[in-house]
Amino acid sequence: MSPELVMPSIEILGLEKTYQVGFWRRRPKQALRPLHLQVEDGEIFGFLGPNGAGKTTTLKLLMGLIFPTSGSARILGREWTDPGVKAQIGFLPEQPYFYDYLTAQELLEYYGQLSGVPGKQRRHRIGQVLHQVGLRDVQGLQLRKFSKGMLQRVGIGQAILHDPKLVFFDEPMSGLDPMGRREVRDLMEQLKHEGKTVFFSTHILSDAEALCDRVAIIHKGEVLRVGAVDDLTSSVRGKVEVIWQGTQIPASIKALGAECHVTAEMVRAILDEKQQDAAIDALRRDRLRLISVTPVRTSLETYFVEKLRHAETSAGSIAGGV
Amino acid sequence: MKTSIPHIASNTFREAVRDRVLYNLIAFALLLSGAAILVGQISIEIEKLVVINLGLTAVSLFGVVIAIFIGIGLVSKEIEKRTLYTVLSRPVRRWEFIIGKFFGLAGTLTVNTFFMAIGVFAALFYVSHRFVRADALIFVALYFIILEFLIVCSLSLLFSSFSSPLLSAVFAFSLFVIGSFSDDLRNFAGMAHGVSRWLATGAAYLVPNFSAFNVITSIAHEQPVAGQLILQNTLYALFYAAMVLSGAVLIFEHRDLK
Numbered sequence: 001m002s003p004e005l006v007m008p009s010i011e012i013l014g015l016e017k018t019y020q021v022g023f024w025r026r027r028p029k030q031a032l033r034p035l036h037l038q039v040e041d042g043e044i045f046g047f048l049g050p051n052g053a054g055k056t057t058t059l060k061l062l063m064g065l066i067f068p069t070s071g072s073a074r075i076l077g078r079e080w081t082d083p084g085v086k087a088q089i090g091f092l093p094e095q096p097y098f099y100d101y102l103t104a105q106e107l108l109e110y111y112g113q114l115s116g117v118p119g120k121q122r123r124h125r126i127g128q129v130l131h132q133v134g135l136r137d138v139q140g141l142q143l144r145k146f147s148k149g150m151l152q153r154v155g156i157g158q159a160i161l162h163d164p165k166l167v168f169f170d171e172p173m174s175g176l177d178p179m180g181r182r183e184v185r186d187l188m189e190q191l192k193h194e195g196k197t198v199f200f201s202t203h204i205l206s207d208a209e210a211l212c213d214r215v216a217i218i219h220k221g222e223v224l225r226v227g228a229v230d231d232l233t234s235s236v237r238g239k240v241e242v243i244w245q246g247t248q249i250p251a252s253i254k255a256l257g258a259e260c261h262v263t264a265e266m267v268r269a270i271l272d273e274k275q276q277d278a279a280i281d282a283l284r285r286d287r288l289r290l291i292s293v294t295p296v297r298t299s300l301e302t303y304f305v306e307k308l309r310h311a312e313t314s315a316g317s318i319a320g321g322v
Numbered sequence: 323m324k325t326s327i328p329h330i331a332s333n334t335f336r337e338a339v340r341d342r343v344l345y346n347l348i349a350f351a352l353l354l355s356g357a358a359i360l361v362g363q364i365s366i367e368i369e370k371l372v373v374i375n376l377g378l379t380a381v382s383l384f385g386v387v388i389a390i391f392i393g394i395g396l397v398s399k400e401i402e403k404r405t406l407y408t409v410l411s412r413p414v415r416r417w418e419f420i421i422g423k424f425f426g427l428a429g430t431l432t433v434n435t436f437f438m439a440i441g442v443f444a445a446l447f448y449v450s451h452r453f454v455r456a457d458a459l460i461f462v463a464l465y466f467i468i469l470e471f472l473i474v475c476s477l478s479l480l481f482s483s484f485s486s487p488l489l490s491a492v493f494a495f496s497l498f499v500i501g502s503f504s505d506d507l508r509n510f511a512g513m514a515h516g517v518s519r520w521l522a523t524g525a526a527y528l529v530p531n532f533s534a535f536n537v538i539t540s541i542a543h544e545q546p547v548a549g550q551l552i553l554q555n556t557l558y559a560l561f562y563a564a565m566v567l568s569g570a571v572l573i574f575e576h577r578d579l580k
């Protein structure tokens with residue numbers, strides 16, 4: 001494919017949402033500040049933020065469920081309001097609730113009809129999707145008898161039923177047990193493998209770290225940072241982790257100011273990068289078996305918390321200054 | 323792009339059936355058979371009159387109650403339960419959703435009326451042991467009742483598109499009651515003066531004229547219904563329902579689904 005034909009899956013151009021609140025609806029409350037974001041074709045993109053950060057507002061805007069105060073977006077190269085776009089996207093809302101008088105199969109049949117999937121293909125896809133989300137055995141059961149985790153699976157099923165090019169998941173791991181979470185992760189990776197773009201919001205950072213090519217961190221309606229997970233987590237703060245066998249800590253290593261943690265069979269020491277050689281020499285002198293030396297990486301969680309704290313502090317100092 | 327209206331309508335119908343809305347038919351059957359047996363024992367000559375009056379009034383009232391109680395939740399319940407999110411994130415336009423819901427509810431009421439009509443004719447046969455040509459007029463009354471339902475359905479949907487179910491029920495019932503006495507409102511407008519005359523005339527034309535659809539008493543007395551009234555009522559009901567539905571669409575097209 002020639003480079004000029006590759007277009008981003010999502011281009012958000014200054015989408016903004018302000019609600020009018022209060023009794024007379026005259027008090028503005030900004031739910032989303034002008035948002036600029038680009039999600040590339042075929043990537044898994046994580047939209048991270050604490051509760052109330054503006055993640056769901058962004059997704060609702062993109063789905064046309066609420067209307068922006070200003071700004072626009074392009075999805076799969078077309079205006080996001082174009083009804084034709086919706087045939088190519090899938091959406092799983094947060095804590096989904098479905099028509100509980102329907103069975104899983106009937107629900108998928110209904111959504112397949114609404115998505116314009118032809119009859120024969122629809123029946124084939126329903127069977128395939130029910131198998132994929134592990135609901136084949138309960139396909140004839142009314143949804144009112146489903147657990148929260150099962151409903152989440154139905155939600156994922158309806159989002160991928162029509163084989164969309166782009167899938168939006170709002171908190172997809174919510175309500176799932178560890179096995180369920182693992183299955184959703186696998187499913188997302190499979191979608192990526194099939195060439196689809198996945199945009200998902202979450203506040204579970206380990207999921208984002210494990211899955212995402214890139215993430216955006218949003219806080220109080222404002223995007224604080226967008227980048228590849230590796231870029232955000234590789235900011236080595238001049239520290240290395242040295243692990244050796246045994247439970248003995250040489251005095252010379254203690255003297256280097258290392259932070260040591262002893263477990264049953266090994267010692268883990270965090271120390272300055274500059275003292276790495278001195279530590280290795282000390283271990284050799286004491287004939288201790290070195291297991292590994294690795295740079296300390298900031299976890300996404302640490303990065304996220306620091307970024308949010310920094311944002312809070314900046315906001316506080318600005319408010320204080322005013 | 324294909325329309326989603328038939329799918330939304332059939333799902334609305336299925337919801338009503340599965341939520342046991344048609345169980346009202348049992349209450350209706352009990353009421354009518356009880357009444358038929360009772361009047362068969364206590365009255366002479368007027369059994370037919372009583373059965374037609376009672377039967378058709380019950381058809382109308384049961385239907386209106388169902389139209390309002392289902393109609394007021396058709397949109398607001400979907401917003402509240404967030405089932406609408408997975409529908410509108412598909413190639414479904416908002417107006418299609420409203421129109422689909424309308425047809426689904428209207429279809430439910432038509433099926434319901436069909437079964438009730440069987441009940442009315444059965445009760446009639448029970449008390450008079452035969453059918454006469456004038457009994458065919460009952461079909462005209464049933465047709466008018468269905469036209470009335472179309473207006474009530476559209477009103478319930480309109481209120482449901484912007485208000486809570488409770489307020490929607492209050493608005494819809496109030497309009498049904500006022501509309502049923504719209505002749506009196508028009509008479510009052512004729513007698514009033516000045517501003518109140520203008521206000522009363524405006525209100526009389528604004529509220530649905532349900533009294534024009536009520537031919538039950540005259541049909542019970544075997545009085546024929548003019549063809550002009552049938553045409554007039556048909557056009558009026560279709561126009562009124564279309565206007566109200568346009569209002570519902572207009573509101574819903576611009577509504578944020580929080």
